[in-house]
Amino acid sequence: MIIFYDGNCPLCAKEMRSLKRADAHNKxxxxxxxxxxxxSRYSYIKREDAMAFLHGQRDSGEMLYGLDVTxxxxxxxxxxxxxxxxxxPIIRFCADIGYWLFAKYRKQVTTLFCTSRCGIK
Known part of the structure; x- marks a missing residue:
C-alpha cells in the first residue's frame, strides 16, 4: 500500500511516523x-488533489481516499x-465530513492544537 501524504503538515507527518513504527512487515x-x-513519479495523481484529500493506493492499484486510506x-x-x-453508515457520514474539514483546515488545526510533540517549534 502507498500513502500519499502532506509531509509539511506536522500532524500528518506524526501520524505517518506512528504508522511506519507499527509496520513491522514493511507493507x-x-x-x-x-x-x-x-x-513525475505519480503522474496519475495531481498534487493539488492530494493536498485537498488524503490519497492511498492498494497493491492492486485501487485508489483510496480520505478516511478509507486511514x-x-x-x-x-x-x-x-x-x-x-x-x-x-451514520458514523461514516459524520466522520467523512469531519475528515474533510480537518483536511481543508489542517494548517490552522495544527497551529491551534499541536504542540512541540508534533514537531512544531
Missing part, C-alpha cells in the same frame, strides 16, 4: 506529495481495529 510505502519529483493503512499493520466503527 506500507509513504510518499510525501511535496517532493519535487512527486508528479482505515486500510491501520488494518494493513494490524492496529486500531476500532477504526472499523468508522465504516458504519
Amino acid at each position: 506500507i510505502k509513504l510518499e510525501d506529495i511535496n517532493r519535487d519529483d512527486f508528479e 482505515f486500510a493503512a491501520w488494518q494493513t499493520v494490524g492496529r486500531h481495529s476500532w477504526l472499523k466503527l468508522l465504516q458504519l
Whole structure:
C-alpha cells in the first residue's frame, strides 16, 4: 500500500511516523506529495488533489481516499481495529465530513492544537 501524504503538515507527518513504527512487515510505502519529483513519479495523481484529500493506493492499484486510506493503512499493520466503527453508515457520514474539514483546515488545526510533540517549534 502507498500513502500519499502532506509531509509539511506536522500532524500528518506524526501520524505517518506512528504508522511506519507499527509496520513491522514493511507493507506500507509513504510518499510525501511535496517532493519535487512527486508528479513525475505519480503522474496519475495531481498534487493539488492530494493536498485537498488524503490519497492511498492498494497493491492492486485501487485508489483510496480520505478516511478509507486511514482505515486500510491501520488494518494493513494490524492496529486500531476500532477504526472499523468508522465504516458504519451514520458514523461514516459524520466522520467523512469531519475528515474533510480537518483536511481543508489542517494548517490552522495544527497551529491551534499541536504542540512541540508534533514537531512544531
